[in-house]
Amino acid sequence: KMHACGHDGHTAMLLGAAKVLKSVEGSLRGTVRLVFQPAEEGGAGARRMLEDGLRSMKPPVESSFALHNWPYPETPSGTVGTRPGTIMAGSGSFEITLTGAGGHAAVPHKNIDVVVCGSAVVMAM
Numbered sequence: 001k002m003h004a005c006g007h008d009g010h011t012a013m014l015l016g017a018a019k020v021l022k023s024v025e026g027s028l029r030g031t032v033r034l035v036f037q038p039a040e041e042g043g044a045g046a047r048r049m050l051e052d053g054l055r056s057m058k059p060p061v062e063s064s065f066a067l068h069n070w071p072y073p074e075t076p077s078g079t080v081g082t083r084p085g086t087i088m089a090g091s092g093s094f095e096i097t098l099t100g101a102g103g104h105a106a107v108p109h110k111n112i113d114v115v116v117c118g119s120a121v122v123m124a125m
Contacts, residue, residue: 009069010067013067014034017034030059030062031059035054037049067082096121098114099112099114100112100117
């Protein structure tokens with residue numbers, strides 16, 4: 001199972017933000033927390049952080065900002081897109097079973113090749 005949204009990019013961006021914030025620390029009022037959300041896939045990330053006491057931190061969190069790498073084809077390189085409220089909040093899974101019938105390479109037209117079927121399913125998604 002592969003997930004290629006760029007967790008190394010997430011880490012690099014948050015560390016970059018930390019460096020910039022540290023350089024202006026004297027002009028900041030309040031507390032800034034930088035949070036690496038673990039395992040956002042499958043509903044484990046934010047939910048788990050809340051269960052582990054994120055809401056009970058002192059001083060309390062007043063606002064939060066998050067981002068997720070996602071290379072939308074319609075978004076020009078170097079551009080960030082967002083909107084107020086929840087965005088990209090979803091995680092799901094499904095299972096497909098393909099059943100074929102083997103055969104001999106000399107008569108492929110008599111086979112039901114699940115690899116070809118599976119490839120067609122992936123390309124249709």
